[in-house]
Amino acid sequence: MQLLLQRIFDGVSDGAVYASIAVALVLIFKATTLINFAQGEMAMFGAFFAYIFAVQSGILDFLGNQYLIIWVAAIIAMVLSAGVGITIERTLTRPFDPEDHLPVVLITLGLFLGINAIAGIIWNYQARVMPAMFPNGSDDKVVIFGARLFYDTIGTIVTLGVVLYILFIILNKTKMGLAFRAVSANVESARLVGVRTGRVLSFGWALASAFGALGAVIVAPRITLQPSMMAAIVIYAFAAAAVGGLDSVGGAAIGGMIVGLTKSLGNGYLGSWHFGLEHPPLEFLPATPLLIPVLILLAVLWFKPSGLFGTKRIERV
Amino acid sequence: MSNQVLSCENVTASYGAIQALHGVNLEVNEGEIVVVLGANGAGKTTTLRAICNMVATEGTVMLNGRDISKADTADIVNAGVAHVPQGRGTFAALTVLENLEVGAYTRTDDEVQSDIEMWFEKYPVLGERRTQAAGSLSGGEQQMLAVARAAMSRPTMMLLDEPSLGLAPLIIEDLFQTFAQLNKEQGTSMLLVEQNANLALEIADRGYLLETGEITGSGSAEELRNDPAVQAAYLGA
Numbered sequence: 074m075q076l077l078l079q080r081i082f083d084g085v086s087d088g089a090v091y092a093s094i095a096v097a098l099v100l101i102f103k104a105t106t107l108i109n110f111a112q113g114e115m116a117m118f119g120a121f122f123a124y125i126f127a128v129q130s131g132i133l134d135f136l137g138n139q140y141l142i143i144w145v146a147a148i149i150a151m152v153l154s155a156g157v158g159i160t161i162e163r164t165l166t167r168p169f170d171p172e173d174h175l176p177v178v179l180i181t182l183g184l185f186l187g188i189n190a191i192a193g194i195i196w197n198y199q200a201r202v203m204p205a206m207f208p209n210g211s212d213d214k215v216v217i218f219g220a221r222l223f224y225d226t227i228g229t230i231v232t233l234g235v236v237l238y239i240l241f242i243i244l245n246k247t248k249m250g251l252a253f254r255a256v257s258a259n260v261e262s263a264r265l266v267g268v269r270t271g272r273v274l275s276f277g278w279a280l281a282s283a284f285g286a287l288g289a290v291i292v293a294p295r296i297t298l299q300p301s302m303m304a305a306i307v308i309y310a311f312a313a314a315a316v317g318g319l320d321s322v323g324g325a326a327i328g329g330m331i332v333g334l335t336k337s338l339g340n341g342y343l344g345s346w347h348f349g350l351e352h353p354p355l356e357f358l359p360a361t362p363l364l365i366p367v368l369i370l371l372a373v374l375w376f377k378p379s380g381l382f383g384t385k386r387i388e389r390v
Numbered sequence: 391m392s393n394q395v396l397s398c399e400n401v402t403a404s405y406g407a408i409q410a411l412h413g414v415n416l417e418v419n420e421g422e423i424v425v426v427l428g429a430n431g432a433g434k435t436t437t438l439r440a441i442c443n444m445v446a447t448e449g450t451v452m453l454n455g456r457d458i459s460k461a462d463t464a465d466i467v468n469a470g471v472a473h474v475p476q477g478r479g480t481f482a483a484l485t486v487l488e489n490l491e492v493g494a495y496t497r498t499d500d501e502v503q504s505d506i507e508m509w510f511e512k513y514p515v516l517g518e519r520r521t522q523a524a525g526s527l528s529g530g531e532q533q534m535l536a537v538a539r540a541a542m543s544r545p546t547m548m549l550l551d552e553p554s555l556g557l558a559p560l561i562i563e564d565l566f567q568t569f570a571q572l573n574k575e576q577g578t579s580m581l582l583v584e585q586n587a588n589l590a591l592e593i594a595d596r597g598y599l600l601e602t603g604e605i606t607g608s609g610s611a612e613e614l615r616n617d618p619a620v621q622a623a624y625l626g627a
């Protein structure tokens with residue numbers, strides 16, 4: 074019981090981070106029907122923005138409280154990342170025909186490498202300690218049936234919930250949100266009701282970039298800050314987005330939780346699984362539990378190709 | 391000459407290397423319903439797309455005395471043009487209500503809600519399904535929604551691209567009555583592209599014949615109905 078609960082807490086904690094990156098992926102997918110392969114790297118860059126403001130420059134030191142400093146830095150980083158997202162959309166993707174997917178996919182792949190390299194040049198690949206957004210000492214926890222639930226986990230979940238709620242309001246209750254969903258449903262018709270699709274795409278990139286940056290700022294204290302920090306996370310975020318259905322924001326959040334939980338439970342219960350061999354090849358061992366989310370992804374795509382909450386593409390012909 | 395709302399002067403359009411329109415000239419005056427008759431592939435859809443600048447075009451398109459040939463599609467819609475595209479173009483993933491709301495995207499007045507209610511009264515089936523995804527509606531219901539959505543922008547000029555396509559005769563008749571009613575009550579000018587010449591000529595004031603990207607004839611609805619060539623080609627006489 075204690076162990077199960079512990080693994081669930083750990084899974085939820087990781088899942089929240091996968092969810093935030095997955096939601097960012099979904100936002101751009103909804104706007105452009107494309108996967109932004111650079112999402113993780115853009116988020117990493119956002120975390121470095123926060124680091125500059127919170128630590129490197131000391132510009133926010135006058136605020137006094139360490140949590141206040143990192144939160145203000147995180148919000149600045151989200152705004153700056155939104156600006157980066159808009160700039161990328163305007164300069165690198167807009168010149169290309171949106172119907173022709175290959176060039177834009179190649180651009181996001183190029184951005185993936187480029188952003189990582191630029192971050193490496195500016196900040197090098199040395200791991201840095203990122204200040205935490207929530208108290209994360211070894212005593213900052215509540216114990217439930219013997220399992221440790223850290224404040225960091227609670228804070229991450231609450232933050233994700235609040236931001237998802239804000240996102241829901243923006244998408245469903247504002248005129249811009251309606252325009253965004255209209256473009257997502259049918260670009261040509263959106264233009265024909267007078268929506269400036271370029272502006273809506275910029276809006277989508279801005280939202281996604283800000284959301285991704287927040288995820289990276291939250292996770293950075295756990296895994297240290299460095300240019301390749303998102304590599305392992307973004308893989309699971311892709312899986313989470315696909316499990317939830319690539320065009321469903323809520324689905325991506327739930328997908329993130331599913332992936333986080335299966336990874337944590339798989340690791341816990343199958344981590345010592347030896348394939349029935351007395352001397353299993355060592356390199357297999359750490360990889361086994363990591364396969365679980367991938368198997369879940371395969372199963373979902375096999376039985377429900379549009380994901381658990383995605384829109385089925387049915388078109389009258 | 392009465393007040394001209396829309397005119398195309400020597401408009402050409404091409405998809406890549408293929409030229410679809412070879413210098414189309416037409417005009418729509420205030421309060422008029424003008425029909426463009428033509429066979430498949432004559433360039434009817436392209437003519438409407440050229441007006442909204444959704445295809446590479448040359449030539450001049452004037453709307454209420456303003457040159458809109460180089461204007462952005464969103465600006466053209468803002469200037470009072472509503473386009474009901476072929477295949478309806480409803481937002482399948484949005485609800486019926488949201489489709490109408492987004493149809494009023496360019497409006498800033500506070501009568502949007504009452505206009506929506508007006509359409510729900512006119513087409514009760516849309517009202518009953520206001521919270522359903524538009525993609526779940528039947529073809530006829532989608533066409534009603536497409537027309538209602540276009541009307542939600544309170545356009546001065548409506549472009550209708552083969553609204554009768556694939557619909558049952560009763561529904562078509564109902565739709566055309568709606569067009570005539572909108573035209574009469576709100577003074578909306580209309581450019582209607584059709585193969586269903588019988589019904590189109592019934593509500594139209596004037597018409598053009600479009601063949602392989604060129605206007606080959608024009609006249610009042612009465613003249614066109616009595617033209618032997620039109621009868622042979624479009625009226626099945």
